[in-house]
Amino acid sequence: xxDTPTVNLTIEGRPVAVAPGTTILEAAKSAGVLxxxxxxxPGLPVAGVCRMCLVEVEKFPKLAPSCATxxxxxxxxxxxxxxxxxxxxxxxxxxxxxxxxxxPICDQSGECELQDYTYQExxxxxxxxxxxxxxxxxxxxxxxxxxxNRCILCTRCVRFMDDVAHDAVLNVSERGDRAFxxxxxxxxxxxxxxxxxxxxxxxxxxLSKDFLNKARAWELDRTASVxxxxxxxxxxxVETRDNTxxxxxxxxxxxxNQFFMCDHGRGNYRWLNRRDRLESxxxxxxxxxxxxxxxxxxxxxxxxxxxxxxxVLASPNLSNEALYLLARIVRKSGGVGAYRVPQGAVAPxxxxxxxxxxxxxxxxxxxxxxxxxxxxxxxxxxxQPGDALIVADQDLSEAEGAAVARASAIVVVGTAMPxxxxxxxxxxxxxxxxxxxxxxxxxxGRVQRFLQAKATPGMARPSWxxxxxxxxxxGERAEYFAAADAFAALAASEPAFAxxxxxxxxxxxxxVVDAAQxxxxxx
Amino acid sequence: xxxxxxxHPRETLVLSKHFGEGDARSLDGWKKRGGYKALExxxxxxxxxxxxxxxxxxxxxxxxxxxxxxxKWSFMKIGDGKPHYLCCNADESEPGTFKDREIMRWxxxxxxxxxxxxxHAIGAENAYIYIRGEFTEPIAVMEAALVEAxxxxxxxxxxxxxxxxxxxxxxxxxxxxxxxxxxALMNSIEGRRGNxxxxxxxxxxxxxxxxxxTINNVETLTAVPHILNHGADxxxxxxxxxxxxxxxxxxxxxxxxxxxPGNYEVEMxxxxxxxxxxxxxGAPQGRTIKAVIPGGCSVPIITREEAERAVMDxxxxxxxxxxxxxxxCIVIDSAQSMPRQIARLARFYAHESCAQCTQCREGxxxxxxxxxRIVAGDGTAEDLDTLLEIGENMTGKTICVLSDSCAxxxxxxxxxxxxxxxxxxxxxxxxxxxxxVA
Numbered sequence: 001x002x003d004t005p006t007v008n009l010t011i012e013g014r015p016v017a018v019a020p021g022t023t024i025l026e027a028a029k030s031a032g033v034l035x036x037x038x039x040x041x042p043g044l045p046v047a048g049v050c051r052m053c054l055v056e057v058e059k060f061p062k063l064a065p066s067c068a069t070x071x072x073x074x075x076x077x078x079x080x081x082x083x084x085x086x087x088x089x090x091x092x093x094x095x096x097x098x099x100x101x102x103x104p105i106c107d108q109s110g111e112c113e114l115q116d117y118t119y120q121e122x123x124x125x126x127x128x129x130x131x132x133x134x135x136x137x138x139x140x141x142x143x144x145x146x147x148x149n150r151c152i153l154c155t156r157c158v159r160f161m162d163d164v165a166h167d168a169v170l171n172v173s174e175r176g177d178r179a180f181x182x183x184x185x186x187x188x189x190x191x192x193x194x195x196x197x198x199x200x201x202x203x204x205x206x207l208s209k210d211f212l213n214k215a216r217a218w219e220l221d222r223t224a225s226v227x228x229x230x231x232x233x234x235x236x237x238v239e240t241r242d243n244t245x246x247x248x249x250x251x252x253x254x255x256x257n258q259f260f261m262c263d264h265g266r267g268n269y270r271w272l273n274r275r276d277r278l279e280s281x282x283x284x285x286x287x288x289x290x291x292x293x294x295x296x297x298x299x300x301x302x303x304x305x306x307x308x309x310x311x312v313l314a315s316p317n318l319s320n321e322a323l324y325l326l327a328r329i330v331r332k333s334g335g336v337g338a339y340r341v342p343q344g345a346v347a348p349x350x351x352x353x354x355x356x357x358x359x360x361x362x363x364x365x366x367x368x369x370x371x372x373x374x375x376x377x378x379x380x381x382x383x384q385p386g387d388a389l390i391v392a393d394q395d396l397s398e399a400e401g402a403a404v405a406r407a408s409a410i411v412v413v414g415t416a417m418p419x420x421x422x423x424x425x426x427x428x429x430x431x432x433x434x435x436x437x438x439x440x441x442x443x444x445g446r447v448q449r450f451l452q453a454k455a456t457p458g459m460a461r462p463s464w465x466x467x468x469x470x471x472x473x474x475g476e477r478a479e480y481f482a483a484a485d486a487f488a489a490l491a492a493s494e495p496a497f498a499x500x501x502x503x504x505x506x507x508x509x510x511x512v513v514d515a516a517q518x519x520x521x522x523x
Numbered sequence: 524x525x526x527x528x529x530x531h532p533r534e535t536l537v538l539s540k541h542f543g544e545g546d547a548r549s550l551d552g553w554k555k556r557g558g559y560k561a562l563e564x565x566x567x568x569x570x571x572x573x574x575x576x577x578x579x580x581x582x583x584x585x586x587x588x589x590x591x592x593x594x595k596w597s598f599m600k601i602g603d604g605k606p607h608y609l610c611c612n613a614d615e616s617e618p619g620t621f622k623d624r625e626i627m628r629w630x631x632x633x634x635x636x637x638x639x640x641x642x643h644a645i646g647a648e649n650a651y652i653y654i655r656g657e658f659t660e661p662i663a664v665m666e667a668a669l670v671e672a673x674x675x676x677x678x679x680x681x682x683x684x685x686x687x688x689x690x691x692x693x694x695x696x697x698x699x700x701x702x703x704x705x706x707a708l709m710n711s712i713e714g715r716r717g718n719x720x721x722x723x724x725x726x727x728x729x730x731x732x733x734x735x736x737t738i739n740n741v742e743t744l745t746a747v748p749h750i751l752n753h754g755a756d757x758x759x760x761x762x763x764x765x766x767x768x769x770x771x772x773x774x775x776x777x778x779x780x781x782x783x784p785g786n787y788e789v790e791m792x793x794x795x796x797x798x799x800x801x802x803x804x805g806a807p808q809g810r811t812i813k814a815v816i817p818g819g820c821s822v823p824i825i826t827r828e829e830a831e832r833a834v835m836d837x838x839x840x841x842x843x844x845x846x847x848x849x850x851x852c853i854v855i856d857s858a859q860s861m862p863r864q865i866a867r868l869a870r871f872y873a874h875e876s877c878a879q880c881t882q883c884r885e886g887x888x889x890x891x892x893x894x895x896r897i898v899a900g901d902g903t904a905e906d907l908d909t910l911l912e913i914g915e916n917m918t919g920k921t922i923c924v925l926s927d928s929c930a931x932x933x934x935x936x937x938x939x940x941x942x943x944x945x946x947x948x949x950x951x952x953x954x955x956x957x958x959x960v961a
Contacts, residue, residue, distance in 0.1 A: 049879040063920060068721045091881050093916075094886055095885070097885045098885070128889065130892040130896070152881070153881075176875070177878070177884055179884060
């Protein structure tokens, strides 16, 4: 193997070896030294305008912007020298000239980089004695609100719209301290990926109207997850408070979504908080449904399924683990598993390769396919009269609701009662995606983990847990004590997933064995 | 249209020799005066040979930075297979500087000739003359001259029958001072907001449209034909015998409280005292010169005493703690309030800051507000130290030097005329505006 060329330098006394062309800021990051910055973002072209990341480089005549200065062999960099700290202090003082100290009412409070760095190394007081500038907030359209008073003109938003979204709606208007982020005449920030500017804004200048005044940063719990808005599988962070999902934000993964997520995915969280959940297992009796213990419900479900061909109508948003266990039930009975994928318009993010809001508006269509499920626009056509039907977290159309009457028995495994399903013999309530652990397989065959972000309501249980118990009730060996165990069984029996484990997947995911087959045209 | 003043006998007229001669603007008139001979010679020369002649002459950039022109041209790799560009910086927007305007008004073909030679010397087939948008008359004159030159085959394809292509275009700026900064100028030509770019990459590597580019000032390029016509030695001789680093003649724009404001061309090394008091006639009657900003308003302010012992070249100005810059000389007399003059300069920079860098965007405005408060009789003793500290934060920390340009007159003004600021703060008086001098 050829040697990878490296550049050796010293940052804050630590020896660092990085690839040629790396910036000092990134090199410092790799050495565990955070150089404060505002305008720099690894997903955007370098602007070098905030001047916050100035560092002292030995033999350089002036302080150097670390975001725009490439490393050189033997360089000695001082991030926390007096000269560099004084320069940063000066920048912070100037940024606060017109920035209002309205942290108590600012949505960015608690995760504001201006607040953090000022606390860390800013001046105790301000020498600014003149009246502050005031400008009204501006509705940018879409989900974005612009509060000019707080803007530090880092231009991340402008660069995102220009260079990543390729929709140059935003600009810097005016000059001097009168400058502000403006919109082109007659245009609004309605690009399908526009809300990323809110995440990119290091201060509280660009805010989500949806999240406005809903919660404070320090009240939120954050959990790594995967977006279910489409088959792209963007890595996300689920932010919850009081067992309620408050917002979804992108989590960086250079192999999938870099640093971004689309507005459709971002807004696709309200169903995770729905209140009409199935909370307890129940059985249909002469007097309607009655709540029963899990054992009774599972025995009941096994009883109605045994000896029959089982047809599973599965949601393509179910985890690989749930689909695997359902597939085992299907195989055991000689039945069929099928799924339908909702469709929507494709919305690419032009500046990032292979990133788009996909037409397939489901997170695990690929997993369902790999696990033997049949994709169909009208999946119930595959059901034969007399089949026992399992509806696994899937709504039905009005026509399908009528068609299921052909089923000899109906078992619902779901988070809520499926739309248009009027009858169910057994109801087994499960957790939704933010209430359990598991994995999803995206359109490129990348298997990615999601973690539990909030508690399951009532007696509902994780899907893999319920389905493993159902398999056991049907006489199969399926003793799993964690989602990882269910996945291990899946990986052991399904060749496509061979060699994978929760540990190996980590929080970035790994491709299935033959992922190359998914590298073609996007769906 | 006449020229506002007669040349002084102590001037050395090279670039300004034909100022005021209306027919020098036409192609025929220019050719009658020996025009385009240098271009004809240059087009028959190897580009590197032209670079060497210019290097030998010691010509340095007249836009303010003073970088050796021949050396700058030699950074362009001839024959690298890439398109090269030449940009002539005619965005003369610094208060106090108005020499390029006169070159374009009176001798447009001199500039076209210089641009064409420069383009050939760096292997460029296309050259842009970026003119400040407010220069309506020079733009009209330049465009008319370009039409003549194109129609006569002086520029364009097969320029002067040489087989070489030299296209020259006029690009009109939209009125932003920052577009005179070379990288902002390129952004502006490309149709983008006129913001300076981070260097590296330097324009010689990735400039206009991402291709190797050289940017030269109007005066620099206009000097080139003379150097080719008369030789590098002739140009070099116009210097102090003990200082070969500053050669040739320099146009000085003189304005402010001076008897005879205008453009003057003198050899490098001319005594500044004699220049101010004799050539330009000194301060208005009954007053004395108090301060001089010799190089466009971004250089350190010097006192009359410092000015009178200085000599007029790059090193001579540095010797008294200032810079030659663009040689836009602003004279301030004893009746003026330094705080008021400095506040006015700061306001200009605050207005023109491109708003990219924090220190410049906020610092220029903050500086201006404090200065205006002091001038309005509402200053405090702490303000002066604050001004200096803000200035320190604004210096050497931004992409371009606009921020430094604002801080420099403030800090040098405070260093030399602090007593005026202190008096204003102490008495809390608003300094009266002096009467206009007839």
